[in-house]
Amino acid sequence: MNWHRVWAVTRTDLRQLMKSRDYWMPMALLAVLFFVVVPIVALNVIAGAQDSNVVTQIGAVLETLPLTIQENIRGDTPEVRAAFAIAVYLLAPIAIVVPLTIAAAVGSNTIVGERERGTGEFLAHSPITEREIYAGKLLAALIPGYGATLAGFGVYSVLVNVIVGPQLGGWFFPTSGWWVLILWVVPPAIAIALSLIVRISARVQSAAAAQQAASLVSLPVIVVAYAVASGLVYDPARTGLITGLVAWIIAYVGLASGSRALRREILLGIGIKSAKRVTIPRN
Amino acid sequence: MPDPAIIFRRVGRRFGDIQAVRDLDLEIAAGSVAVLLGPNGAGKTTTVRLATGALQADDGDIRVLGMDPRVDGTDIRKASGVVPPKAAFYDRLSGQENLEFAADMWELGSEAPIAKAAERFGISHALDQEVGGYSTGMRTRLALARAILHDPTILLLDEPTAGLDPESARAVLDLIREMAGQGRTILMCTHLLHEAEGIADQVVLMNEGHAWVAGPPDHLADTYWTDTRVHFDAEDRSALAGLVDLDGVVSHSVNGHVTVELDHLDRLPDIVAHLVESGARLTRVEPVQPTLEELYFEMQRHRRRQVDLT
Numbered sequence: 001m002n003w004h005r006v007w008a009v010t011r012t013d014l015r016q017l018m019k020s021r022d023y024w025m026p027m028a029l030l031a032v033l034f035f036v037v038v039p040i041v042a043l044n045v046i047a048g049a050q051d052s053n054v055v056t057q058i059g060a061v062l063e064t065l066p067l068t069i070q071e072n073i074r075g076d077t078p079e080v081r082a083a084f085a086i087a088v089y090l091l092a093p094i095a096i097v098v099p100l101t102i103a104a105a106v107g108s109n110t111i112v113g114e115r116e117r118g119t120g121e122f123l124a125h126s127p128i129t130e131r132e133i134y135a136g137k138l139l140a141a142l143i144p145g146y147g148a149t150l151a152g153f154g155v156y157s158v159l160v161n162v163i164v165g166p167q168l169g170g171w172f173f174p175t176s177g178w179w180v181l182i183l184w185v186v187p188p189a190i191a192i193a194l195s196l197i198v199r200i201s202a203r204v205q206s207a208a209a210a211q212q213a214a215s216l217v218s219l220p221v222i223v224v225a226y227a228v229a230s231g232l233v234y235d236p237a238r239t240g241l242i243t244g245l246v247a248w249i250i251a252y253v254g255l256a257s258g259s260r261a262l263r264r265e266i267l268l269g270i271g272i273k274s275a276k277r278v279t280i281p282r283n
Numbered sequence: 284m285p286d287p288a289i290i291f292r293r294v295g296r297r298f299g300d301i302q303a304v305r306d307l308d309l310e311i312a313a314g315s316v317a318v319l320l321g322p323n324g325a326g327k328t329t330t331v332r333l334a335t336g337a338l339q340a341d342d343g344d345i346r347v348l349g350m351d352p353r354v355d356g357t358d359i360r361k362a363s364g365v366v367p368p369k370a371a372f373y374d375r376l377s378g379q380e381n382l383e384f385a386a387d388m389w390e391l392g393s394e395a396p397i398a399k400a401a402e403r404f405g406i407s408h409a410l411d412q413e414v415g416g417y418s419t420g421m422r423t424r425l426a427l428a429r430a431i432l433h434d435p436t437i438l439l440l441d442e443p444t445a446g447l448d449p450e451s452a453r454a455v456l457d458l459i460r461e462m463a464g465q466g467r468t469i470l471m472c473t474h475l476l477h478e479a480e481g482i483a484d485q486v487v488l489m490n491e492g493h494a495w496v497a498g499p500p501d502h503l504a505d506t507y508w509t510d511t512r513v514h515f516d517a518e519d520r521s522a523l524a525g526l527v528d529l530d531g532v533v534s535h536s537v538n539g540h541v542t543v544e545l546d547h548l549d550r551l552p553d554i555v556a557h558l559v560e561s562g563a564r565l566t567r568v569e570p571v572q573p574t575l576e577e578l579y580f581e582m583q584r585h586r587r588r589q590v591d592l593t
Contacts, residue, residue: 008387012373012380019375019413118371122429124337125365125439126388127357264337270298 009136035152058082103145107197108214110137120267180240188247195254288313288468294343304492318479321489327472364435370426374415389433400428420451516540522563
């Protein structure tokens with residue numbers, strides 16, 4: 001694997017993405033919505049509410065949770081406890097949704113984009129290997145996805161600490177569950193989705209079809225990831241580590257299989273359905 | 284005769300039900316210019332793709348610079364420059380960034396002669412502009428610069444002048460002549476016959492994925508050109524009036540000069556001797572030589588006759 005060429009592919013895709021404002025602007029808005037707007041509105045409403053029905057109802061829900069979880073919810077008043085629960089347990093799994101959505105949007109266009117532009121022909125005639133192309137494309141989708149996670153995570157941390165922190169006696173976020181989620185579970189979750197999406201991108205006839213198919217694939221992955229993430233923030237230590245480990249294994253298998261499936265013929269826009277791999281022994 | 288740089292032996296490649304290339308035999312000498320002629324769908328593009336290993340053959344054997352594209356494809360591609368039929372680039376990036384990407388693919392590092400290549404094809408002024416704003420001619424020039432950036436041993440050009448203005452088309456043909464002069468091996472696909480005129484060491488006529496005829500243009504003209512017309516002219520054109528009555532003259536026409544069609548070109552020495560003896564001071568005796576286009580259509584007619592016979 002020639003990492004210089006891999007990075008050249010990644011850098012070129014990222015440069016194009018950066019220059020395609022119409023493409024990244026909706027994704028940026030999505031991140032802002034989930035990491036900034038929703039937390040500000042939700043937390044301000046809850047933390048500032050006095051004896052409202054919402055707070056009462058949230059309080060009732062919290063009392064139904066297992067005792068071990070209830071013990072982790074901090075705060076002296078129902079409003080603060082509700083705000084803490086929302087900040088840590090309800091909005092946290094967004095960290096999964098946003099990067100997966102961004103990575104799916106970028107990833108779906110990778111291979112089919114080369115074909116549609118015709119640049120796949122250049123790549124096919126160049127010395128780069130199929131594995132290097134695959135790795136480069138994967139990184140090009142993973143970097144904005146995970147980058148959005150980290151940036152969003154940082155902004156979100158500041159916001160919740162500013163809004164709810166003073167009532168909890170200081171900086172309370174991120175919690176250990178968040179660290180496990182962001183550093184151990186989110187990367188393989190994105191990789192699993194991308195292993196499917198890049199493969200789809202290599203198989204379909206157009207970028208539009210790739211985006212449609214990517215939505216179909218990424219939606220269940222997002223739902224599963226959201227469910228897993230929700231569980232992880234309740235019980236981060238053992239469950240998080242095990243879930244992350246399983247996710248890494250699935251991601252590895254998916255990526256290895258995906259890299260083998262990419263052939264030069266696909267870059268040329270032919271053999272998408274009928275091409276067969278011809279292997280002959282080395283002399 | 285130098286060793287062949289590109290060899291195809293009974294190569295076949297199928298796409299579903301379509302046999303794109305079948306039993307293709309091809310031999311291109313190192314340092315020569317070969318032109319694949321043929322209509323759209325003849326298999327020319329597939330041949331280029333098979334040569335670099337971008338596509339793999341279903342049958343047969345290919346050797347490029349002595350290497351098998353299925354095994355040593357990366358090494359072959361390192362030594363090859365390709366100008367594809369569509370000059371495709373990352374349109375949001377500048378010409379400079381696109382060339383840098385190509386330089387990265389060939390691991391040229393910071394020594395990549397980007398400025399030199401751009402200057403060679405007259406696009407230095409546009410290197411900082413997004414390629415999306417380039418004209419067709421500029422895109423082709425950029426594609427040429429990209430193809431020679433790594434100083435390839437083999438240059439493969441697939442319909443390189445399609446849709447180009449005359450100036451850009453000339454840049455392509457000049458590049459071919461220049462690189463041929465430097466001993467590079469060049470394979471060009473085209474269906475524009477006049478392009479191959481004067482630059483081809485070897486012409487390969489392709490049709491339905493098969494090389495029907497191959498050889499130097501002169502040899503092909505000798506073999507397939509059956510035109511027996513001869514142009515005559517003289518200081519006093521009236522001295523040629525008697526041509527029409529001579530033995531072996533089938534037809535006769537006057538169009539600035541006199542053109543006669545003979546039953547066989549072997550008649551020509553006797554006819555010239557007769558004219559000289561009768562006092563004609565000849566200024567022109569020129570058997571009609573085919574243009575590549577005329578030769579192409581003659582070879583096509585010959586091929587169809589062969590197909591009909593079989």
